[in-house]
Amino acid sequence: MSLPITFSFQCSIRRNGKSSLATDGQPLQFVQLRLRHFGQLVHTPSQQILQQTSPTLISDTLIPFSLWELEDPPFISYFFLFRFLSSYDISAAVCDAIFYNISSFAGQILLAADSNINVNFHIIADVDIVYTHWVDLDPAEDAPAVRKGASTSVIERVMKEKYDGNGGEEKEGDDQCSVCYEQLYGKRENENEKEKEVSRIPCGHMYHKSCILKWLKISNSCPLCRRELEE
Template sequence: MSSTTTLSLECCIHSSVATTADEQLVEIRLRRYSKLVSPSSNQIIQQTFPTPISDALFHFPLPELELENPPFFFHDLLLQFLSPADSTAIFHNISSFALQLAAGNLNLNFHLIATVDLLYTISVDLDLDPPQYSPPVRNGAPASVIERLMDEKYDDENGREEMGDQCCVCYEDLNCEREEEKEEEVTRIPCGHVYHKYCILKWLNINNSCPLCRREFR
């Protein structure tokens, strides 16, 4: 099993109008979470809930964005949380959002909330194929047991009392269903139970026990 981990950022920005005068604020909520994926199927195997890392509130003086080289302190503060490339991308996202929100009024009071998620994606090669089913090995009865089977004739008068009504392999009557055949050949196995000959031979071909009492033969 091999795995690789990649880090990516997800940023979601929303706003609420500040009630205090002359405030333009940006709140950074930094979180992290991870997910386990299968690269072959691109399916998410497991994912954690976002865990808060830090939360900070900054002044975001929007008029300074109009200057050619603004000493924008907010951008420098982002570097304390993120890499240079990531901080630059998120700074531009927040700036664009704030300018659209202001709609030309650079003195608009606002409180922006930028939720930044650090996503750790772990790709793991797993063998997700279900194990192949192997049916249980069944050993048939030995030849010595087959040789001890006793063939008998079933008749309605005496057979029902001594042998029973049904073959417990096929669950059909031991006697013949047709009126013209009053007798049918049945087979008695070593434990004493009686079955249709065809049924019990088929059963003992894969099982070494009585279908009714489960006695094993030696």
């Protein structure tokens, strides 16, 4: 039995490159915010992750992050972070938590540099939006730790399949690709950008072809209805 889809946030922080001291009194101190998303299939009773897609980058930006702001109210750095994340409908509470984690990480860099306020650093903060598909399997069924992907013949059939948007009644959820969570027929930002090709798999649900092919490498079933694809 499938349960409602929920979403949450994860934030992983790391430092890029080695520390070096600024010589001109203007240290290079900034944070690279990378907003990504991925989906996972979780067995409700055991909390076991059955399937998970690779993170897909949505957008990224660089924001200044002066160590002086660890002592003074961090208006500038927080403003840039909040403006970037809130444009993707991320709440203020989540923005506060992410900024706190980055500040704590920057504080560790300051301690490692013997409290030298002019140390250079480049922090990379990956903020992941996690879409979780909850499933409550029948007790008589075993929930395997690893599920096999689709066979070569199934993948080849999906690769050859073409869908022009006509013919057949659309199913619920067909306005959005349930792998990348973007519109199936989104607007192109420029004329040179190719529109993503759409495929309809045997159960009737539609996805971006590139997305469903990536999904089928780890699972031989529809991400929505869980119907397996026959060879």
